[in-house]
Amino acid sequence: MKNIFSSKWGIIATGAIIGILAVTLQKMGNPANMGICVACFERDIAGALGLHRADVVQYIRPEIGGFVLGSFAIALIKKEYQPRAGSSTILRFFLGVFAMIGALVFLGCPWRALLRLSGGDWNAIVGLAGLIAGIAVGVMFLKNGFSLGRSYKQKMSSGWVFPAVMAALMIMVAIGFRVSETGPLFYSVKGPGSQRAPFIISIAAGLFIGAIAQRSRFCTMGSLRDIIIAKDFHLASGVVTLLVFATVFNFIYGQFKPGFDGQPVAHTVHLWNFLGMALSGLAFALAGGCPGRQLILSGEGDSDAAVFVVGMIVGAGISHNFLLASSPAGPGAFGPAAVIIGFVFCLIVGFTMREKVS
């Protein structure tokens, strides 16, 4: 049977649904202009596990588990579940680490950049410009034979590990698990981490988005990459639709507040908004997917994508522990230095990981 979600209207429908659900989740309690930010929510998960102790951003976000498990379930049903691994694992891990460091300098992943823009946060335009610049550099490498190498088929169980871990986390947060009164899991009582839609709604939205994103191959980084590489606007039509519907629903909910200053969980230091997202864009392009897409691939059995996700979660821990993450006041003390180190790392990977182009 033909996959209707991979058609033009399929990707457009997916973008519309993600856009509407994201701002609706904000209406129901999720942090403003964050909706379903993958980087932010993985950062909250890192905090809940105690990998960092920034007490305002700690919560096992059900949306993240939902994306992975929704993708896992639909991939099994549609016989697209395919355990695979072995493509430059350690490089993917650190691409994930630096992607997160860049994202937390900007304060958001590409999904959130779109959601911030849809809520009137003009700083997001600077971030998106950075994202395009980073992806353009990645495309240059791709056109010159960049490759992280092949992945190979694995036994069934290797692809189950990551969905199983996510399922365990979902159960733990559902029952409010803690090892002691003061120990993990941590649950923010103030700040963005304390702002959350009801568990059942969050996980349901996550599962649904995970499933349709798996079917449609929705990817924000890919949408820009495909335009630059091949003038292919297929994925972009979904991304633009996300932006349009999120904006419309922000107006309906009265959540649209235009401006640069005083935006929720955002800063106005343009240089680092641009460079933070540029670093992320480059890392996503080299790794082959935006953070949302990496979660979906993890659900399909792609262990290399799962390693990238784990890298992002560890990267969030590093970002907050080493004062790299930005705050509404601006970049953290060592954020700019870490972004430069990230660029050096990505450029070395880009220049050295090449297949001979004949």
Add this chain to the structure above:
Amino acid sequence: MADKIDARGLSCPQPVVLTQKAIKDGKTEFQVMVDSEVSKENVIRCIEKNKFTASVSVEGDTFTISVSK
């Protein structure tokens, strides 16, 4: 480049980049091997965009996409 491109196990968008390169090199008849549904869809979309025709055969985990003008 050989007339058979083995793009199995390569992550996005390398199968498409290799296909594009073959077209740019003036190849009018070649085969692309991929091993995921996603890569298959992407390669076919790229081929049809370039006004070539594609036919797919499946063998085990491998999709072989035969491209012709």
